[in-house]
Amino acid sequence: MMSTEVRVPTLGESVTEATVATWFKKPGDAVAVDEMLCELETDKVTVEVPSPAAGTLSEIVAQEGETVGVDALLAQIAEGDAPAKTAPQEPKDARAEESIDQDRPKGETPQEEVQTDAGSADVRPRDPQDAPSAKKRMAEAGLSSDEVKGTGKDGRVMKEDVLKALSEPKKAEAPKQAPRAPVAAEDADREERVKMTRLRQTIARRLKEAQNTAAMLTTYNEVDMSAVMGLRSEYKDLFEKKHKVKLGFMSFFTKACCHALKEVPDVNAEIDGTDVVYKNYVHMGIAVGTPTGLVVPVVKNADTMSFAEIEKTIAELGVKARDGKLSMADMQGGTFTISNGGVYGSLMSSPILNPPQSGILGMHKIQERPMVVNGEIVIRPMMYLALSYDHRIVDGKGAVTFLVRVKEALEDPRRLLMDL
Incomplete structure (x- = not known):
């Protein structure tokens, strides 16, 4: 057989x-x-x-x-x-x-x-029986089975594995987290571990790596959303009737970022060793919060898409993210990321880079504020924008220019049509 x-x-x-x-x-x-x-x-x-x-x-x-x-x-x-003979499974404890x-x-x-x-x-595979000679050698060297990679059957540690582990240079230990402070007995019973x-472990590791690796800096600006909101209000019904998808703010921001990235390509690049890799395309990552954690599906070739194509793609990826159906292809290749904390009510924040990307734009809550326009105080729907960037590759001038171009495109969407 x-x-x-x-x-x-x-x-x-x-x-x-x-x-x-x-x-x-x-x-x-x-x-x-x-x-x-x-x-x-x-x-x-x-x-x-x-x-x-x-x-x-x-x-x-x-x-x-x-x-x-x-x-x-x-x-x-x-x-x-023919069914294969297998060892009986251990009965589960019903209690x-x-x-x-x-x-x-x-x-x-x-x-x-x-x-x-x-x-x-704490979930570990079954513990294979290591070779007696390997156990003796590990005891002499003060090693545990977890510190030696076994090459025998079922991961069994052999004497040669121990010798190899001893001959390899020891890696510098990562700084350990400070022990948790003692908790009062009456509080311990009300805690859940x-x-x-x-x-979640990977999210924590990657975010910390981004802070440790990149020279991360954030620059801020604000945008008057009157023009975008007016345009959206005027055409949303006609847009949905024709394209079978709602017209949201994300397509405007995606278009504005693609427009700005053409002028400031450093924000769309990445560092590879001593080289800078410039991308002549935009794969836009859209950060999405899910019950299991933050994921960043990617809108491929967003710079070549229409408003309707962007909205449809974002809607499809959003449903996949919510249902846990995102594939590896949906998550790979992003060159720049947009994070919309405004949907949760965030007024201002500093987004963390999504390595190896060099830039991420943070959107925030739209809030009516008094603004001075032509010498008069008027009420306008304002949004704070935050661009976090890798200062190793993006200079301050480039970062500020990028954010200003995004602001200009959103405050006057006609600039997108005229490529200005």
């Missing part, structure tokens, strides 16, 4: 590992071609792994909660109708399950619980 390997698929650009979140099948189950076997959780999206052949799932190699690399072996499928159900907050689904647990650092999901 032939056996087919199930391996980790290509996870996408810059993604090298994933966590096995959920197995939909157990050893001994019959599977059909393209039937979903398991779900992998990466730092960007969730990836489903289909069965490459019909037969019986004979062995699961990577257990739930285990971290796996690209092309790593996940399972074995015995082709044909534990009942306790989990009682403790689960209202509205939380079992699937959400599985995804949270999958990102837990929840493991960070893999997505």
Whole structure:
């Protein structure tokens, strides 16, 4: 009987590992071609792994909660109708399950619980029996199994692995987080400790890396939204009737940014070692908040799109983000990002760069304020704009010029038509 390997698929650009979140099948189950076997959780999206052949799932190699690399072996499928003999599964503790159900907050689904647990650092694969010689050598050297990468069967640590680990130069340890301050006993009972999901851990790591790597600086301006709001109010019904999509503010901001990026290409570039890579296209990232964390789907070639095409693409990506259906292709290749904190009521903030991009524009709440226009005080709908940029590649003059061009295009949208 032939056996087919199930391996980790290509996870996408810059993604090298994933966590096995959920197995939909157990050893001994019959599977059909393209039937979903398991779900992998990466730092960007969730990836489903289909069965490459019909037969019986004979062995699961990577257990739930285990971290796996690209092309790593996940399972074995015995082709044909005969079920494979498997070791009996350990019975689940019914009382534990009942306790989990009682403790689960209202509205939380079992699937959400599985995804949270999958990102837990406490979830470990089965512990293989290391070679006795390796155990002795690790004890002498003061090493633990976690510090040595095993190359034996099922990750078993061999003596050669220990010698290799000892010969490699030790990496500088990252500064440890200060221990948590003691909590009063009466407060401890009212606290709840929840493991960070893999997505949340990656968001935290990448945002901190952006602060540590880029020479990040933010410049601010404000824009009078009267013209955009008037144009939108005048044409929104006709626009929706013709294009079957609502006319929002994001298409105006996307168009304005694309227009400004042509004049200040440094904001649309990235640093690669000692080189600067200039992009002669705009893949616009649109930051979207979801229940599981912040994601940034990308509107590809936004500089060549019409208002209707931009609105339709943003609407489609928004639905995917809300339903957790974004693919790796939807998340890759962004050259610049727009973050709209105004939908949550933010009046002003400094957005953090989305590496390796060199610029991100923060939109904020539209608020009526008294403004002086032609010597008279008038009430205008105003919005603060914030551009965070990498000062290693973008000079202050370029950053301010970019933001002024965005402001000009929004205060007089006709400039977009005239390419001014």
